[in-house]
Amino acid sequence: MSDITKKSLTEIVNLIKKKEVKSEEVTLSFIKNIDKDKKLNSFITKCSDQALIRAKTFDKKPNLEKLIPGIPIAVKDLFCTQGVKTTAGSKMLENFTPNYESTITENLWNEGAFLLGKLNCDEYAMGSSNETSYYGNVINPVAENTVPGGSSGGSASALAADLTPTTIGTDTGGSIRQPASFTGTVGLKPTYGLCSRWGIVAFASSLDQAGPMTKTVQDSALMLEAMASFDVKDSTSINKKKENYSKKLTDNIKGLKIGIPKEYRVEGMPREIDQLWENGKKILKESGAEIVDISLPNTKYALPAYYIVAPAEASSNLARYDGVKYGFRSSNGNNLIEMYENTRSEGFGDEVKRRILIGTYVLSSGYYDAYYIKAQKVRQLIKNDFDKSFKNVDAILTPSTPSSAFKIGEKKNDPISMYLNDIFTVPVNLAGLPAISIPAGKDNNNYPLGLQFIGKALDEQKLLNIAYAVENKINFKQNLNKWWER
Amino acid sequence: MSIDKDKIKHVSKLARISVNDKKIDGLTKDLTSIFKFIEQLNELNTDKVEPLSSILNEPLRTREDKITDGKMREKILENSPQKNEEFFIVPKVIE
Numbered sequence: 001m002s003d004i005t006k007k008s009l010t011e012i013v014n015l016i017k018k019k020e021v022k023s024e025e026v027t028l029s030f031i032k033n034i035d036k037d038k039k040l041n042s043f044i045t046k047c048s049d050q051a052l053i054r055a056k057t058f059d060k061k062p063n064l065e066k067l068i069p070g071i072p073i074a075v076k077d078l079f080c081t082q083g084v085k086t087t088a089g090s091k092m093l094e095n096f097t098p099n100y101e102s103t104i105t106e107n108l109w110n111e112g113a114f115l116l117g118k119l120n121c122d123e124y125a126m127g128s129s130n131e132t133s134y135y136g137n138v139i140n141p142v143a144e145n146t147v148p149g150g151s152s153g154g155s156a157s158a159l160a161a162d163l164t165p166t167t168i169g170t171d172t173g174g175s176i177r178q179p180a181s182f183t184g185t186v187g188l189k190p191t192y193g194l195c196s197r198w199g200i201v202a203f204a205s206s207l208d209q210a211g212p213m214t215k216t217v218q219d220s221a222l223m224l225e226a227m228a229s230f231d232v233k234d235s236t237s238i239n240k241k242k243e244n245y246s247k248k249l250t251d252n253i254k255g256l257k258i259g260i261p262k263e264y265r266v267e268g269m270p271r272e273i274d275q276l277w278e279n280g281k282k283i284l285k286e287s288g289a290e291i292v293d294i295s296l297p298n299t300k301y302a303l304p305a306y307y308i309v310a311p312a313e314a315s316s317n318l319a320r321y322d323g324v325k326y327g328f329r330s331s332n333g334n335n336l337i338e339m340y341e342n343t344r345s346e347g348f349g350d351e352v353k354r355r356i357l358i359g360t361y362v363l364s365s366g367y368y369d370a371y372y373i374k375a376q377k378v379r380q381l382i383k384n385d386f387d388k389s390f391k392n393v394d395a396i397l398t399p400s401t402p403s404s405a406f407k408i409g410e411k412k413n414d415p416i417s418m419y420l421n422d423i424f425t426v427p428v429n430l431a432g433l434p435a436i437s438i439p440a441g442k443d444n445n446n447y448p449l450g451l452q453f454i455g456k457a458l459d460e461q462k463l464l465n466i467a468y469a470v471e472n473k474i475n476f477k478q479n480l481n482k483w484w485e486r
Numbered sequence: 487m488s489i490d491k492d493k494i495k496h497v498s499k500l501a502r503i504s505v506n507d508k509k510i511d512g513l514t515k516d517l518t519s520i521f522k523f524i525e526q527l528n529e530l531n532t533d534k535v536e537p538l539s540s541i542l543n544e545p546l547r548t549r550e551d552k553i554t555d556g557k558m559r560e561k562i563l564e565n566s567p568q569k570n571e572e573f574f575i576v577p578k579v580i581e
Contacts, residue, residue: 192542206541300526304525327567336576341503345504350509354516371524374532375527416523432542
């Protein structure tokens with residue numbers, strides 16, 4: 001059989017269901033790729049032995065009725081996995097082994113999958129290049145000196161390099177879609193509340209949302225089907241019935257209206273990205289969709305509002321890391337307060353500390369109204385912009401990122417230029433909407449570029465259909481030469 | 487809003503993060519540029535806008551006040567950096 005690790009998740013699932021391949025063979029093939037990798041640094045924890053046992057157990061009595069039977073999956077190290085170390089990319093949680101399983105991973109295992117490993121990410125998911133992880137930079141399989149994006153950089157890198165057939169990430173301001181765009185993969189951020197946040201290490205609770213990262217749109221539909229559920233343990237989980245996204249997937253998008261927001265044409269955007277966007281419009285028209293010019297006037301204020309709301313929520317979420325109940329504790333300090341201060345100073349990295357300080361500042365007495373309440377008002381304006389547009393269109397098309405993958409170290413010392421990378425993805429989180437990034441072309445360096453579709457809340461099916469139709473016509477090919485094995 | 491070293495020291499005290507003197511200059515510079523960026527929001531008039539704290543249309547659910555788990559003291563203590571039988575140990579608080 002041709003290299004099984006190059007196949008899509010859906011293809012592998014079909015082979016297993018037709019009994020043409022065993023889970024053990026699939027699992028071994030991915031483990032072989034993981035072991036051959038010398039450079040990407042996408043894994044924090046490998047679970048090869050445990051995965052093989054699970055594969056063999058599956059093969060003895062395969063339940064082929066499940067959605068993803070016998071599939072090994074490596075997940076972002078932000079999802080708590082029972083009995084397997086969960087670090088969130090931080091020194092703070094270097095020795096943390098949860099006694100419980102996140103709802104999302106539990107859902108995957110209930111659909112027949114099992115854990116292949118835990119993937120590197122920016123520390124507490126704070127970063128856009130996977131350069132803030134305590135466990136080192138992750139490299140983009142697309143080119144040796146480039147970042148994979150972040151914060152789900154390990155997930156994107158492992159997926160693009162065929163080290164896992166599918167993966168999951170979390171997206172607070174673009175952390176699924178931006179790395180998907182940088183690595184030529186598909187990343188979906190679902191509607192806020194569709195996938196349970198229970199058991200995911202928290203960053204900014206009103207923005208965090210887990211989603212699938214896959215090689216194809218069809219895989220994305222299948223994974224979302226497995227992940228989404230109503231969960232009483234997450235008070236923001238939406239109570240709605242399960243959808244069969246993969247079965248209902250169609251590339252018939254005739255008559256749909258797609259909005260093009262003029263505010264997303266930003267100054268200094270490379271010509272290649274403009275061309276990519278034009279090409280997306282062309283394909284949509286050929287598929288029978290109608291292109292509509294729209295305006296989202298407050299777009300430029302999304303990023304500044306995000307950099308108040310997200311750090312504020314982070315400073316409050318991360319207050320729990322005090323060196324007492326779990327996680328790292330500093331041995332320096334003569335009293336309780338000094339122990340707290342040293343634990344947090346030594347246990348957190350620079351970017352995390354920076355964001356906690358920003359968050360603490362904007363929430364502090366005397367500044368709360370000027371910053372935090374102001375940002376929440378701006379968030380309302382951004383949501384209103386989308387609500388108004390969605391009265392006239394079914395979805396919105398934009399580029400996923402303002403550039404292709406950048407060089408390691410290129411933006412590390414300039415936080416603002418790093419933050420600007422999420423300019424097209426952040427508004428979606430503020431408005432709680434679903435959005436998907438699909439690989440849509442390449443730049444002069446042969447680095448992938450992504451297009452983003454934004455949908456109405458809980459309208460994932462239509463969003464997937466549109467992405468599926470465009471994916472079929474683009475026919476993106478990756479062609480990586482596996483330099484990381486040398 | 488200008489960010490100076492004293493302000494950073496005050497906020498780091500509130501956040502319970504000790505900031506050493508070597509790092510404080512870099513932090514001052516970074517936070518100054520970040521706040522300059524954030525303060526673009528002041529261009530917008532938001533007097534008549536309600537702040538949005540939750541994106542969900544429905545209010546948060548409440549649950550019945552009943553125990554759904556428990557009896558997991560040992561499991562919880564397993565991850566503690568310092569413990570003694572059934573207690574978390576912290577530096578001495580009362581002399």
